[in-house]
Amino acid sequence: DARVTQTPRHKVTEMGQEVTMRCQPILGHNTVFWYRQTMMQGLELLAYFRNRAPLDDSGMPKDRFSAEMPDATLATLKIQPSEPRDSAVYFCASGLYARSYEQYFGPGTRLTVT
């Protein structure tokens, strides 16, 4: 049963610390998305990659967030320095861009910044 995996599932950190979240997309999928979900803003697209190349990161605060795909099996989202307003659930999703943009979501990383 192919699934998107994310680590860690929960992270509590202090303001100013660096946070790195990892995602393993479904094998064979060529598109990876990072979303952030909060009660106030709902589901926001932060960035996405196709064939490991960044296509859109306009949803990401550039001064503190960065997203990379070091290889086809790993995507990372880094926050440095973290702030309390970054507290949210971060989802990774992957898809095979062929006929549709159907996406398969990972379990999420619940981040709390104190």
Place this chain on the structure above:
Amino acid sequence: ELKVEQNPLFLSMQEGKNYTIYCNYSTTSDRLYWYRQDPGKSLESLFVLLSNGAVKQEGRLMASLDTKARLSTLHITAAVHDLSATYFCAVEEYKLSFGAGTTVTVRA
């Protein structure tokens, strides 16, 4: 900018009755997706609608797409408690844009 509006945002359903969730969008896209999210969980794909007039059904849920009206509906037949969740529609235009979600609670 693409806008995706769902209504209602909150829906209290009585078991056994029928309800509809509406998803309006502002683009000419003919590709629309419905997802379900249980509290504290991830999003699960329900339906993929890829053309005007597309209709998909799974159990008590049926989704349809009218691209001319820029409207998709998610119809729930004879609601049961297991359907309590938040339902999102998402429209494709180079990427997916999600609606705010409809939180459904089914009561006895």
